[in-house]
Amino acid sequence: MDHHCPWTTNCVSHTTFPHFIRFLFYACTSMLYLFNLLYPRLSLIWSDRHLPAYLGPSALQLAHLFLLTLTNTATLFVLSILLIRNIWCLAVNTTTIEGWEIERHRTLVRRARFFGGYLDGPDGVKMRIAHQEFPYDIGIWANFKQGMGTANVLAWFWPFAKTLGVEGGLEFETNGFEERGATWPPPDPDRLTRKMPKGFDRDAEAFTYLDEGLSNEETVAAFRERQERDAVRRRKPFADRLEARVVKEKGGLEEDAYDAYDGYEDDEGEDGEHSGEEGWRNSEGERLRDFGVDEDAEFYDEEDDVPLSELIARKRKEQGTPS
Incomplete structure (x- = not known):
């Protein structure tokens, strides 16, 4: 579509x-x-x-x-x-959604290069993010x-x-620049599921109803406040999140203050690593999953962005065919 x-x-x-x-x-x-x-x-x-x-x-x-x-x-x-x-x-040979996927993938690659090629995945897992060519441009x-x-x-x-x-x-048909079996779109750490759902690893918060002692009006007000915080969290720019992370590592923020400033919910695994790395969003704060796009993960070797004509020339040279 x-x-x-x-x-x-x-x-x-x-x-x-x-x-x-x-x-x-x-x-x-x-x-x-x-x-x-x-x-x-x-x-x-x-x-x-x-x-x-x-x-x-x-x-x-x-x-x-x-x-x-x-x-x-x-x-x-x-x-x-x-x-x-x-x-x-x-x-x-791209659709509108695929154009967003290409832009999101480039954003993740830029972020991963800052952190040595890895981003935080679910349950504290470090995911390797590297450049992948769009496979359907033939x-x-x-x-x-x-x-x-x-x-x-x-x-x-x-x-x-x-x-x-x-x-x-x-x-x-694919252009064959990636290994056989590679899938599109590339992996996004924020789209991978956790091995253990949030809260199940913390007995104090599992199945806890936080608004139990509030009146009906206070419950509605608390819900709307959480909605506003969530809207701000989902649209927090990556630069702000990165700045907050650096400040936290230097000991300048308490844990609760970091969660509020950085845009993460307090969602840590056993090793203390935050789960989920913010992926690409459009100007309205929407994710590809908001449009019903299901994504598979595949790992690959990183390479700088190379024009298609150059990749075709390399492929023909490897196959021994005249250009």
């Missing part, structure tokens, strides 16, 4: 993506044609602006022309950006053929082209 489109009342996916590209292309083409019809009228009105008003269009006609031009221009601008973006996604032409369902360029523009079959949406 790429995203849900309210304008087409449907999900843009492997089967409907070619239709969505055609929809954007013909919508932009139609609005360009409409603008071509509006421009002579606007130009004539502007050139005759010094003539008496009764020689020109009525106030209602002027208002209609102005609103139509404004709406057409704004919509054309927005859909043109969307069309260009989706053509780029088609060229690199070259621009191959990406276009796969995304549009055919190598016939004329068929890409045919409005009545058939919908792609769902049988082709389960397995996709």
